[in-house]
Amino acid sequence: MHQVITIDDSTSADRALRLIRRGSTLHWDGDFQNAKQLLAALGRRLPVPSGGTFHDQRRHQTERVRVLNSLLVPIINHQVRLRRAPDVRQACAEAYGPPDGERWVPLRELLGVIGAHQLRIRGVHVPALGDRIHPHYSVFAPTRSEYADLVADCPLPPGTTAFDIGTGTGLLAAILSRRGIRQVVATDNNPRAIACARENLQRLKVNAKVVETDLFPPGRADLIVCNPPWIPAAPATVLDQAVYDQDGRMLRAFLNTVREHLEPGGEVWLILSDLAERLGLRERGELLRMFRSGGLQVTGRADAVPRHRRAREGQTTSLWRLRSTAFVSTIGG
Numbered sequence: 001m002h003q004v005i006t007i008d009d010s011t012s013a014d015r016a017l018r019l020i021r022r023g024s025t026l027h028w029d030g031d032f033q034n035a036k037q038l039l040a041a042l043g044r045r046l047p048v049p050s051g052g053t054f055h056d057q058r059r060h061q062t063e064r065v066r067v068l069n070s071l072l073v074p075i076i077n078h079q080v081r082l083r084r085a086p087d088v089r090q091a092c093a094e095a096y097g098p099p100d101g102e103r104w105v106p107l108r109e110l111l112g113v114i115g116a117h118q119l120r121i122r123g124v125h126v127p128a129l130g131d132r133i134h135p136h137y138s139v140f141a142p143t144r145s146e147y148a149d150l151v152a153d154c155p156l157p158p159g160t161t162a163f164d165i166g167t168g169t170g171l172l173a174a175i176l177s178r179r180g181i182r183q184v185v186a187t188d189n190n191p192r193a194i195a196c197a198r199e200n201l202q203r204l205k206v207n208a209k210v211v212e213t214d215l216f217p218p219g220r221a222d223l224i225v226c227n228p229p230w231i232p233a234a235p236a237t238v239l240d241q242a243v244y245d246q247d248g249r250m251l252r253a254f255l256n257t258v259r260e261h262l263e264p265g266g267e268v269w270l271i272l273s274d275l276a277e278r279l280g281l282r283e284r285g286e287l288l289r290m291f292r293s294g295g296l297q298v299t300g301r302a303d304a305v306p307r308h309r310r311a312r313e314g315q316t317t318s319l320w321r322l323r324s325t326a327f328v329s330t331i332g333g
């Protein structure tokens with residue numbers, strides 16, 4: 001039976017785990033730093049087994065997160081009412097909005113909120129931009145930014161207009177603009193990404209327009225860039241949404257309709273990791289079929305070189321250069 005049980009510094013990790021496994025939610029009434037230690041100890045008791053399919057791994061991961069999220073701490077108007085608790089007011093305001101009274105928050109989530117706030121302040125240096133990007137909570141952070149090198153290095157097609165579809169922090173729109181494209185329009189369907197992109201572009205003094213919409217803004221462009229979420233599986237949380245694309249819907253919709261948004265002779269740059277293929281979630285042939293059924297032809301491909309040794313072994317991120325088959329066959333005679 002589901003029960004809320006108050007625990008404190010005297011509760012061992014083994015007992016806490018037993019209580020959670022019996023269906024209890026644990027309210028912490030002790031020292032904040034000790035709560036962090038308890039959470040870490042719970043995490044050590046819940047290893048995710050290696051091997052198995054992507055879906056097996058994800059099931060284990062989801063269960064692990066469910067257990068860890070059962071340890072809750074009290075927040076009143078964005079202040080943690082516990083001994084040795086940090087000041088989380090700004091971090092909570094960024095993630096949850098204005099203070100809204102009392103609530104119990106999973107400690108694991110709160111630590112994520114604090115981490116996101118620190119990353120937002122510190123920013124991420126992106127070599128391809130020669131500048132820092134400041135991600136907001138739940139917006140895709142370019143901590144591994146090799147894909148940005150691809151956008152910085154690829155030869156530009158002729159023309160003066162570009163769309164960055166699914167702009168996140170605004171990074172690729174900034175790179176396109178700094179490369180000299182005069183009119184850049186960046187879109188996203190996540191309001192947090194829109195606010196984040198506007199802030200970054202303003203800070204970088206980049207004159208790009210940011211539009212909240214599903215996929216494309218009105219009009220056509222000479223270059224359309226898209227770095228869609230890479231994993232074709234259902235997002236489990238709001239934090240997953242920048243990385244997970246249920247059944248590859250965004251990718252499919254993008255490829256099916258992008259041709260209608262291109263100026264004649266325009267080019268599409270699709271940035272995609274082969275992670276989905278490595279996880280057995282999509283085959284290369286399916287991607288090539290999607291290009292064909294969208295009336296697109298591959299005119300080139302560049303692969304990123306991982307800078308970090310810890311980059312997932314062998315995972316390759318590519319920039320696919322695509323053009324409308326109608327145009328390619330016209331210029332080909």
Ligand SMILES: C[S@@+](CC[C@H](N)C(=O)[O-])C[C@H]1O[C@@H](n2cnc3c(N)ncnc32)[C@H](O)[C@@H]1O
Pocket residue numbers: 140141142165166167168169170171172187188189190193213214215216227228229230241242243250
């Ligand atoms: C992998 S992130 C890429 C972010 C950024 N372009 C970059 O390269 O750092 C994918 C982005 O696509 C956005 N997105 C997902 N579905 C979308 C849709 N239907 N329309 C517009 N944006 C979408 C997500 O909110 C997310 O910001």
